[in-house]
Amino acid sequence: MMDAGRHPLIKLMSYSEIEDVNGYVGNFKVTVRKKARYVDETVCNSCGECEKVCPAIHPDEFQMGLATRKAVHLPFPQAVPSAYLINMENCLGTNPIACGKCAEVCEKNAINYDMQDEIVVLDIGAIVVATGIDVYDPTQQDEYGYTRFQNVITSMEFERLICAGGPTVGHLVRPGDHTTPLRIGFIQCVGSRSLRDGAGFCSNICCMNTVKDTLLIRDHYPDAECSVFYIDIRAFGKGFEDLYDKSREAGVKYIRGIPGEITEDPATGNLRMVVENTTTRSIEEHEFDMIVLSVGVRPRADGGDIRRHLTLSQTSDGFLMEAHPKLKPVDAPTRGVYIAGCAEAPKDVKESVTQASAAAARAGVLLNAGKVTVEAITCTIDNDLCHGCGACEKVCPYGAITVDKGAKTAAVVEAACAGCGTCGSACRFDAITMRHFTDAQIVAQVDALLAERQSGKVIVFACNWCSYAGGDTAGTSRMLYPASNRLIRTMCSGRISEEFVLRAFRKGAPIVLVSGCHFADCHYIDANRQTVKRVYRLWKQLEKLGIRTERLQLEWISAAEGPKFQKTMREMEELRAQVTQEEIDHTVKVLTEQFEKRRLKKVRS
């Protein structure tokens, strides 16, 4: 921590948040909001005089609320930067009449009540996302009486109670009566491996953390008895089994079984539980002085902002999704962005450090290369055909297109274009060509897929990042579904023009599915909003032509949603089976007539 704070090449921006990210691999523009801490961190020498006189007392977040802090405070003794801050929500008032005591005693004049948030824009080549996790809060599911019984604590609270820098200077006491507990129970998997509690995943760290805790207790208090109630003890890492053995040798009891409920003896504050020991197949009763809930972890509740800024995806459990689970484990799907630590999945310190070094190395590869090639999938504009209508400019999520309405031309900044193709679909004058995903190429695929046996096929337009990848996930997981679907990949569902869908129907497709990323997960900011608009317009058009609108389907499938891909394909097959040959023939006839009419009109004009 200290080293990071004083490294000449690290500019530490604490108390700061990412406001916005623009640009592309190697060339990001990142807007950071440096929140006002009301204490000038470059001047503050953390002498602590301000804290002594501050009258506003609040629970100390660092000590898990087991101690108090002042409105002006140092986050914790070893904080980096070692500078105080004022929590303005706690401060009695900046008006000197209300208080102002801290400013009076600060010899360095570091306190400035008028300090404002500062906006800084950074030029960045590579980004490492290490946003971490939230710790599960057991107040939501109060089955173990965490909110009702004072002597039921969480493993995080235990950390503070056993720590020499904690509120009790490392003396383990139970919160109810400040006596030293000598019978301590640990309950594992609180908030983990339970869909009922909203997390089916294993939190990875809690088993070993409890093993560690029991050893700390036995070390500090040799008379204390510890019992651990578990589903499995997952001691899978290097040196873990040894530590587990040590804990058992130290006399810690491991009982396979999770209690359903805890009751409190109001007279003593002691806690009782009944548990089925599934090893001995017997029902046991236990009484403890204190119970520690070994709480799991959760994806960060505020993780959505960063995900949106960087167009990252999440897996079904809410952690950040990597570009490839085995081959690109720290690359984000967005080029130039790397993910590490618990933001990717729950992991311990060693794994976090390992992954951090991996992400740093990957980012270093990009930075050292000094240059980056961008896939040649951007749009080009033919100004001989452009009418300057501005439709492309309006739908471009990146503001990469500028239209000159007077000159009836448009220009694209290639570096800013990400290649989603939604402009190409919006252009009514064929003036835009999407390189490598041209109209002619996509139409050729539609025609080839529907050259024969049309009635047995479902045409699926799938975006590269989510739906197509969701299909890959289904494949990797061997999720079986009917073999009737035929996928056409584009970079974004925003590329799917109405023409492509109508062509598929005109060529005899019984069902067409347009699929893309979930709204908030669109890899091209919000290009898939255009997809929705186009599908709605198509539904209206189909209705007018007497074609059942159910034959055009729209579905959002993320890269992680293999099961949803499978389910959707099964549903598509069911829908396909309901479409009759007469219906298909009618559609082909109606759309062919419409197509011919439009073609003649175009020729005439």
Add this chain to the structure above:
Amino acid sequence: MPKALPRIGVFVCDCGSNIAGTVDTQAVTDYATTLPGVVAVVRNKYTCAEPGQQEIKKAIVEEKLERVVVASCTPRMHEPTFRGCVWDVGLNPYLMEMANLREHCSWVHGDDKEGATAKAKDLVASAVARAAKLEAQEEAVFPVTKAALVIGGGITGIQAAMDLADAGHQVYLVEKEASIGGIMAQLDKTYPTMDCSI
């Protein structure tokens, strides 16, 4: 007169038994020879392996291929591999197209060999039709700003920032809270070594 079709080569991959265990790859290979523009079809056990890539390179040179279709796995995995392969013998990487016979076909239709084979043929036909329309592309090259941003100042962010900075890069370490350290700073001791966290 319509423009002559480019000379297309199709490379069908067994992927060991990953594809061939479900899809009749020989039938797909035979079918591919009937497709417009196709002048060479090769079936391989592992197209991505060195001998498989050599087959592609050889065919490009000997058959004067102008387009290549690799019918194997998802382009999300091996597109860079095969783009590099064709580029080695001078074919523009954007003239290579893939048909996904594994993730989107054999692995998900293991219970329907006939259906999977019919679908595989269609996917190859679609890729060949698209390949005929592909155009060579030049990739734009942009400079990289020599600075890294690390978002999050927990143990992971600190380590990543330190490594990047030690490697000589300018690093901005952005932390939401007033101090770096994250959850790790709140822990007393950490396993398996039982030493202090800070």
